[in-house]
Every structure is written in structure tokens, then in C-alpha cells.
Amino acid sequence: MHIDSLLTSVPYSESSSRGELLLVYLPENKGMKDKISNYIDTHKDRFLEELFELLRVPSVSADPKFNNDVRQGAESVKDSLIKAGVDKAELFETAGHPVVYGEKFISEDLPTILVYGHYDVQPADPIELWDTPPFEPTIKKTSIHPDGAIFARGACDDKGQMYMHVKAFEAMISTDTLPCNVKFMIEGEEEVGSEHLADFISEYKEMIAADVILISDTAMIANDTPSVTTGLRGLCYLEVELIGPNIDLHSGVYGGAVGNPINVLSKLIADLQDENGVIKIPGFYDDVQIVSEEEREQMAKAPFDLEEFKSGLEINDVQGEQGYSTSERTTIRPSCDVNGIWGGYIGDGAKTVLPSKANAKISFRLVPNQNPDKIQKLVADHLQNIAPKSVKIKVTPHHGGMPVVTPPNSIGYKAAHLAMQDTFGKAPIPKRGGGSIPIVALFEQVLGLKSILLGFGLNSDALHSPNEHYGLFNFYKGIETIPRFYHHYTKLFAKN
Numbered sequence: 001m002h003i004d005s006l007l008t009s010v011p012y013s014e015s016s017s018r019g020e021l022l023l024v025y026l027p028e029n030k031g032m033k034d035k036i037s038n039y040i041d042t043h044k045d046r047f048l049e050e051l052f053e054l055l056r057v058p059s060v061s062a063d064p065k066f067n068n069d070v071r072q073g074a075e076s077v078k079d080s081l082i083k084a085g086v087d088k089a090e091l092f093e094t095a096g097h098p099v100v101y102g103e104k105f106i107s108e109d110l111p112t113i114l115v116y117g118h119y120d121v122q123p124a125d126p127i128e129l130w131d132t133p134p135f136e137p138t139i140k141k142t143s144i145h146p147d148g149a150i151f152a153r154g155a156c157d158d159k160g161q162m163y164m165h166v167k168a169f170e171a172m173i174s175t176d177t178l179p180c181n182v183k184f185m186i187e188g189e190e191e192v193g194s195e196h197l198a199d200f201i202s203e204y205k206e207m208i209a210a211d212v213i214l215i216s217d218t219a220m221i222a223n224d225t226p227s228v229t230t231g232l233r234g235l236c237y238l239e240v241e242l243i244g245p246n247i248d249l250h251s252g253v254y255g256g257a258v259g260n261p262i263n264v265l266s267k268l269i270a271d272l273q274d275e276n277g278v279i280k281i282p283g284f285y286d287d288v289q290i291v292s293e294e295e296r297e298q299m300a301k302a303p304f305d306l307e308e309f310k311s312g313l314e315i316n317d318v319q320g321e322q323g324y325s326t327s328e329r330t331t332i333r334p335s336c337d338v339n340g341i342w343g344g345y346i347g348d349g350a351k352t353v354l355p356s357k358a359n360a361k362i363s364f365r366l367v368p369n370q371n372p373d374k375i376q377k378l379v380a381d382h383l384q385n386i387a388p389k390s391v392k393i394k395v396t397p398h399h400g401g402m403p404v405v406t407p408p409n410s411i412g413y414k415a416a417h418l419a420m421q422d423t424f425g426k427a428p429i430p431k432r433g434g435g436s437i438p439i440v441a442l443f444e445q446v447l448g449l450k451s452i453l454l455g456f457g458l459n460s461d462a463l464h465s466p467n468e469h470y471g472l473f474n475f476y477k478g479i480e481t482i483p484r485f486y487h488h489y490t491k492l493f494a495k496n
């Protein structure tokens with residue numbers, strides 16, 4: 001089959017009343033739209049039931065207790081790909097959790113889209129804060145999701161979003177409208193840093209070769225404000241242990257004369273940032289790419305309601321680096337957070353003790369062109385330098401990831417823009433994301449491919465938190481938008 005037989009015909013154009021980008025549909029495309037919409041309509045209840053089945057599997061990658069469930073999650077994704085119509089799908093073993101790989105080949109003349117997603121989820125803890133059990137998906141209405149949202153761990157991050165791709169693919173296969181080749185690579189270790197995926201992509205470089213990578217694992221601005229993610233922050237994560245006296249001491253007998261590791265750790269942490277929210281580690285900002293005033297102005301046009309942001313979180317004020325807006329603080333600027341801190345006596349009542357040890361997990365979100373390995377060394381050296389001699393300090397690095405940006409002039413980005421505009425009826429806004437997907441930078445390094453971050457979640461969907469959810473609107477909109485991405489991409493690819 002040649003691409004021309006799929007794509008050529010007399011085009012007609014449509015322009016929106018808001019004067020946005022001109023949409024050009026080929027007649028086949030128009031037919032595809034109706035066929036896909038009808039297919040979704042006819043099968044929407046089954047789509048949801050199938051997603052529920054996947055959500056019931058507690059595929060928590062961080063906790064070995066769930067290893068069998070993680071595997072069951074992988075098997076379930078594989079089966080769903082086979083049912084949807086791939087030529088083949090299999091599990092690939094890694095030193096950690098398996099990768100699900102599947103593909104559908106049509107023609108050498110057509111482009112290949114590699115879909116990446118993850119079937120693993122974050123731990124559900126603290127479970128007592130969930131209103132409904134995390135692995136029993138439940139539909140409830142919320143003010144942001146008046147049509148209902150699916151409440152379950154992984155509903156948005158990323159099973160719900162990943163599954164949209166499986167169902168969009170099924171819809172294209174079943175309506176005979178798949179315009180290009182597709183490969184699926186769905187991993188089970190994203191939430192623990194994708195440690196073994198780097199080896200996998202190097203080893204199977206040829207198998208997963210593609211023209212573009214498509215990922216739905218990010219958020220849009222709002223359900224009436226579609227956006228396409230144009231970058232992600234990187235991550236540097238480390239654990240610090242301070243060791244003081246060789247044993248927990250009586251704080252009356254020794255207090256005031258022996259360094260208390262918790263006191264010292266608190267001071268070290270407090271000293272990481274100054275009163276303007278600037279990180280005080282020497283060299284930390286050296287590689288930070290300065291975003292031009294022009295670009296900042298452009299970014300500031302994305303709607304953001306600070307009052308809504310604060311009231312949603314029930315906080316009276318925001319906090320961060322002086323001179324930057326809240327949106328900028330979470331996207332184009334790095335940040336530092338203590339993720340956990342422990343030590344000493346935390347039981348009932350009061351125990352007078354000068355503890356022997358104190359620990360903290362500290363993470364830094366990074367922006368282009370900061371490098372996690374370099375930052376980790378800067379942080380470790382800095383902590384060693386400023387820690388008083390009264391304590392020993394041990395710094396253990398964890399997984400990290402490089403920041404990424406997606407240029408909006410690529411045909412992948414254009415296809416994403418057109419697809420979103422098509423289904424939402426308005427042009428999507430380019431927006432950087434604050435979270436991290438470590439493998440995206442490796443896709444660039446190893447495969448030379450940029451990823452298109454076409455996410456349909458919302459930041460308010462409680463990712464990683466109790467009561468994580470995903471809007472039904474978002475789920476079905478995603479299934480509708482993905483086939484259009486395929487079509488726009490294939491057309492733009494042919495023109496290139």
C-alpha cells in the first residue's frame with residue numbers, strides 16, 4: 001500500500017471563528033473522525049470496564065510485596081494490546097519489572113509512532129486518607145469533573161492515560177482507519193526512576209526504532225483550556241544521613257554539649273535556600289537556561305488563577321523564588337524539597353533523648369541545561385562543606401533524570417496541536433510541565449527522537465496523592481484525539 005492511496009484526495013479547509021490555525025481535512029480524514037467517534041460511542045462502557053480491570057491490579061513498582069501484581073499488570077496490558085489488534089505483543093524481562101512491547105506494521109512507506117506509557121503506579125499510602133479504596137475504581141462527580149471521574153491509584157498516572165492509547169488503537173484498527181505503523185512500549189518502573197529501561201532501549205534500539213514518540217503522562221491546563229506539554233523538569237534525588245554520638249543519649253546529661261544530628265540536619269536544610277527562595281549551593285544555577293523575557297511573556301498568557309490555586313490547596317499564600325510567578329516557579333525554575341525527614345523519638349508522650357542519627361530525603365527539580373549527576377555532586381560537596389565537625393554526614397544518591405524541551409516547530413508538535421484543536425475546538429496552549437519522566441531524555445540520547453507530550457490529566461487530579469482520579473471527559477477526549485494525531489502526523493510526515 002502506498003501512502004498516496006491513503007492520503008491523497010481533494011482537500012477542503014475549515015477555519016474556526018476565533019481565527020485560529022487553519023484545519024485542513026482530507027475527505028478520508030473527515031470519514032475517520034465520524035467512524036472513530038461512532039466507535040467510541042458504541043464501546044464506551046466496555047472501554048471503562050476494561051480500564052477498571054487494569055486499575056484493580058495493585059501494580060506498585062516501589063514495593064516488592066506487589067511484584068506479582070506488577071507482573072499481572074504487565075500481562076493484562078499485553079493481552080489488551082493483542083485484543084486491540086497488534087501483530088504481536090510480548091513481555092520483555094529486565095533486571096526489574098517487565099516491559100510490554102507490541103507492534104502493528106502496515107508499510108515501510110509510512111511513519112512509525114512509538115507510544116510510551118507506564119503500567120506501574122505509586123504506592124497508595126496513606127490508605128486511610130482515601131474516601132474509596134485505591135484499587136477499587138469508583139466513579140464520582142467533582143466540581144472540576146461534573147461528568148464524573150474515576151477514583152483509583154493510577155487512574156490518571158498513568159494507566160488511564162496509557163489505556164486511551166490502547167483503545168484509540170483498537171478504534172483505528174476496528175474502523176480500518178489506522179494510517180501508519182505503531183509500536184507500544186509500556187514499562188513497569190517509571191515510578192521508581194526507569195532504572196532498567198535505559199538498558200532495554202539500548203539493547204532493543206532497532207526493534208523500537210520509530211519516527212516520533214507519543215506520550216500521555218502529563219497534564220493540560222484545564223478541560224476547557226487544552227495544552228500541549230513542551231518540556232519537563234529533571235530530577236536529582238538524594239538521601240542524607242547525619243551521624244552524631246554512637247548511641248542515643250540522655251538529653252539532660254549531654255544536651256548542650258554534643259551535636260544533635262536532628263538540630264544540625266534542620267539547620268543544613270534551612271540553609272539550602274535564602275530568604276528569597278534562591279538555592280544557596282555554589283554553582284547550582286550555573287547551567288540554568290535563562291528564558292527570554294519574550295518567552296516568559298508568551299508563557300504568562302496561559303490562563304492561571306492564583307486564588308483558585310491557593311483555595312484548591314487550602315493555603316493562604318504561595319512561596320518560592322522571588323521575581324518569578326507561580327507557574328514559572330513550577331516549570332522554568334529549579335526547586336528544592338525535603339520529601340521526608342526522620343529521626344529521634346516519635347512515639348507517644350515525651351522522651352528526653354539526644355538522638356544518634358537523623359535522616360532526610362531531598363530532591364531538586366532541574367531545568368534545562370542542568371545535569372542531575374553534576375547537581376548531585378554539588379549538593380553532596382556543599383553539605384559536606386557546611387556540616388559541622390560534630391556530626392558525620394553520608395549522602396546516598398537515588399535515581400534522577402534530565403530535563404527536556406520539545407521544540408514547537410517539529411511535525412510531531414504540529415500534529416499534536418492540530419489534533420487537540422480538532423477535538424477541543426480551540427488551539428492548545430504550549431505549556432511546560434513541572435514533573436519528570438526520566439526516560440524522555442534517554443529517548444533523545446539513545447534513539448535521537450523527541451517525544452510529544454500529549455497529556456490529558458489535570459494537575460488537580462491528585463497524582464501520587466490519596467484520591468487520585470481521572471475525568472471521564474478526559475479519558476474519552478484522549479481516545480478521540482489520539483487517532484487525529486496519527487492522521488495529522490502521517491500527513492505532515494508525507495509532505496516532509
Ligand code: BES
Nearest residue numbers: 157191192193217218219433434435436
Ligand atoms: N507522570 C508523572 C510525571 C508528570 C506529572 C509530568 C505531571 C508532568 C506533569 C510521572 O509518573 C512521575 O510521577 N514522575 C516522577 C519521576 C520519578 C523519577 C519517580 C516525578 O515527577 O516525581
Ligand code: MN
Nearest residue numbers: 157158190217
Ligand atoms: Mn506518570
Ligand code: MN
Nearest residue numbers: 122157191464
Ligand atoms: Mn507518577
